[in-house]
Amino acid sequence: MFDRRLVAVEPKACKKFLMLDISESVSCRECTKSARCFKTLIPSELDFINQNKTQILYRKGENICKQGAFASYVLYISDGLVKLYLDTPHNKNINLKILKTSEFIGLSSIYGDNIYNYSTVALKDSYMCLLEKDSFRKLLIKNGSFASEIIKWYCENEKQLFKKIQSLGNKQMPGRLADTLIYLYEQSLLEDTLFMHLSRKDIADFAGLSTESTVRLLKELKDDKIIDLNGKQIKILDKEKLKEISRRG
Amino acid sequence: MFDRRLVAVEPKACKKFLMLDISESVSCRECTKSARCFKTLIPSELDFINQNKTQILYRKGENICKQGAFASYVLYISDGLVKLYLDTPHNKNINLKILKTSEFIGLSSIYGDNIYNYSTVALKDSYMCLLEKDSFRKLLIKNGSFASEIIKWYCENEKQLFKKIQSLGNKQMPGRLADTLIYLYEQSLLEDTLFMHLSRKDIADFAGLSTESTVRLLKELKDDKIIDLNGKQIKILDKEKLKEISRRG
DNA sequence: TCAAATTATTGAATAATCTCAATGATTTTG
DNA sequence: CAAAATCATTGAGATTATTCAATAATTTGA
Incomplete structure (x- = not known):
């Protein structure tokens, strides 16, 4: 499934903690959980991504990203289950999506405000790849097919959001x-x-x-x-x- | 502003009619109303777009595209004012956006379902460029910078939709x-x-x-x-x- | 395992919003 | 220009949905 060679750091120190990858994680070349868009990358590009990523485990209930927080990475669910929602005061959030293995989080931070526009939380223990935004951007410019796949994702994403608006709106x-x-x-x-x-x-x-x-x-x-x-x-x-x-x- | 050498066809024949371009329209190379993303195109690419576009005038009140209809083109507002909305039964629509000169309509039809996911109507007489989807797609693959600019647009677009969802939702x-x-x-x-x-x-x-x-x-x-x-x-x-x-x- | 905390359920009161109907203002059209 | 059509405004009543409070069920943590 994923690289099991992960070790919990200070498991009792606090309720919410990260497990850090202290080993070599699965390289992008061999990853079987890769999104369709990665198929458009040539081996050297995959290696490039590989050199600019980190793997992390988020525990069930942990926030993976927080609306308004500084967005340094694009996240990729290498194995997990995540809820994406809009944060609002008064404990009344709006849930937008369930995200599963092989999906991205925070794509729009690549070119947007450099902050996350939504929050995500792990519904179960989830292994994530953190990809550097800059590297991602470079790949988009260099490889139009890769960029096109990302655009495809945005097309689908937009459609879903319209559906949500229809539902909430009338x-x-x-x-x-x-x-x-x-x-x-x-x-x-x-x-x-x-x-x-x-x-x-x-x-x-x-x-x-x-x-x-x-x-x-x-x-x-x-x-x-x-x-x-x-x-x-x-x-x-x-x-x-x-x-x-x-x-x- | 735009090429005025346009002639109305059958102005009295029906209330809603198109003005067809019977002259050479402004070429993309010389167009002063071009979106930022077009700046990433080299002259030969602009010429390529130019060869695959048509210019049309939509009269105030005319539908430019209709939700659910077959999407053959990406539309570009060369000069105009447009309302974008989600169509619903019972005459209760959801207005999403005001679109102005230099904005796209129907970008998501490039890779989506081949149908428009929303409707648009001209708020005033509007000159539109119709760009062939295929040509657009080819450019995206060939030119990663162009694709990146489109992705930028999607980032901003997503943010707006989130805002809408927040507003409607709570x-x-x-x-x-x-x-x-x-x-x-x-x-x-x-x-x-x-x-x-x-x-x-x-x-x-x-x-x-x-x-x-x-x-x-x-x-x-x-x-x-x-x-x-x-x-x-x-x-x-x-x-x-x-x-x-x-x-x- | 048991107590505490959280989550789920239910009912009643309240608040938010819409619909319907009537009227006035404005725009369109022959 | 005048009649017709559309759009804007207002009030009252009906509907939809939430909040609050109380209780039951489930989960969590020591």
Whole structure:
């Protein structure tokens, strides 16, 4: 899976700590978890990235990046599960995405304000590669195919954000929750422990609802046999009906 | 400004018609309205774009692209003013952006689904360059600096969308309207006729409110001497207070 | 393992926002 | 220019969604 030769530093010193890579990490050439865009790189370019990266383990619950913080790296999930969200005061965040192995975090810091525009937190222990922004930038300029793959990512990303805006902007509670459940369910197909890592508040923050409203609606959906609730585990029994609810708004 | 050698075709035949370019349009090499990214192109690349573009005039009120429609071109505003919005049923759209001269429309169709993910409408008569997607793609691959400039655009774009999500997702009416007014006011500094082209419903659709709520809140802001209303014209008298309202949500 | 802390659930009251309907103002069109 | 159409404004009532408070269930940590 990933390089296991990692050692925890001061495991009891504080609740949230980093595991530092004290060994040679997997080189980019041999990495089996590489994103599609890396396929466009020639070996010397891969080596170049390899020389400008660090591997780190983030523990479950740790913030990987924090909205507003100085963005020194582009992060790449070499193996993990991450929640991406917009930070707001009053403990009412907006969850945007679940990120899984082989996805980037903080791409926009390459050319943006040099700060992260969102926060991310590890939903389970996650191994990350930290790539230097400068190196990344150099590669983009040198290799148009690589840059094109990044642009492809942005196209998809934009589409997702539009969907979110549509959902928040003119759907009512049932539609918003349906959108959320459909999204999370699809993610859970790729990462079957997903729901075990999500609280009701997490789901509420995805849908832009209060936790209480979310709980009530989930119960209704259960009573209508559209979903099945079993503790944190959620299963969709009638996806068509959910989609219909999503459509109606 | 732009090439005036344009002739209306069948001006009385239908309310909405295109003016077709029956002359040589301004070549990309000489164009003074070019986006920053075009500066990264060498003359032969500019000529290449030039050979693969068409110029068209869209009349005020005409749809330039329609969400869900087949996306054959990337559009570039050579001179104009455009509203970008998400189409929804029940006549309740979400306005996302005001686009002005030198901005792109439909960039994401380059690598996305081959359909537009949003609609755009000309707020005033607008001259557009239609660029072939294929040519655009070829340039991206060939010229990493060009691609990097496009990525820069995406970074900024993403930031704006996050802002929108924050606003819709956890601000109440006053905060959402304040965000909208601040945004539109800044745009109006660059295009002073802007407000004359916007109805109350347009403003409401930017803020994600009903038209009636928008009207009521605008009146309150006027009574509090935070803005000045004069028909369609809106002026901000106390930007700090508006920002405070935006912050409070 | 047990107590403390956190998370989930439920109901009732409250607040936010929208819809509908009516009227006035402005713009468009023949 | 006058009628028609569209847009702006206002109030009242209905709807949607949140908050607060209380309790139950689950998880965490010593």
